[in-house]
Amino acid sequence: SYDLTQPPSVSVSPGQTARITCSGDALPKKYAYWYQQKLGQVPLMVISKDTQRPSGIPERFSGSSSGTTVTLTITGVQAEDEADYYCQSIDRNGDYVLFGGGTKLTVL
């Protein structure tokens, strides 16, 4: 099976930069998306197609891609950014949606 691998947790202090990675063999050929899910809320897309920021998402959120790894970067982390973050892509045939296991971002 094809998996997307994320670190279970990342911790940063306010104002620092948080980087959350997601690895998968098909990522060089398939787009990745990132979702933020705060406690008790529904997921919210924060990055689309590897690097695009949807309307209304703060500029401190950015995405990048290199080989089999995509990265969500939050520059100047704020307390309100504390949440679970999920990467999402599709399988090699483009039929099935895949989610990473999620990364809990803790703002110290």
Add this chain to the structure above:
Amino acid sequence: QVQLLQSGAEVKEPGASVKVSCQASGYTLSDYHMHWVRQAPGQGLQWMGILNVSSGFSTYAQIFEGRITMTRDTSTNTVYMTLSSLTSEDTAVYFCARDTIGGELAERAFDIWGQGTMITVA
């Protein structure tokens, strides 16, 4: 305002089936594909399948094949997800989520989510 309104929480016995509804407003239901995603307590997101609302054709995640059905009623702007042969492992919040692009193709990403429906199997 585009919204997805889901049906309320349910408690089911093992072996039973559950049907969750998702009513769309603010856009034409058949213009966008619809997905279902679930999240077990304290766990991550799990994709269940996609419904081409226009054609009625569905693709299901292999893990659910044989016990999941996605349907729609365009007259009421509602899509449905039925999951059968429930076990305790199906206890989760179930979300409907709209695909990001309209038309025949699906991007297989999600821009609008329902509020979630808690299904407890006990």
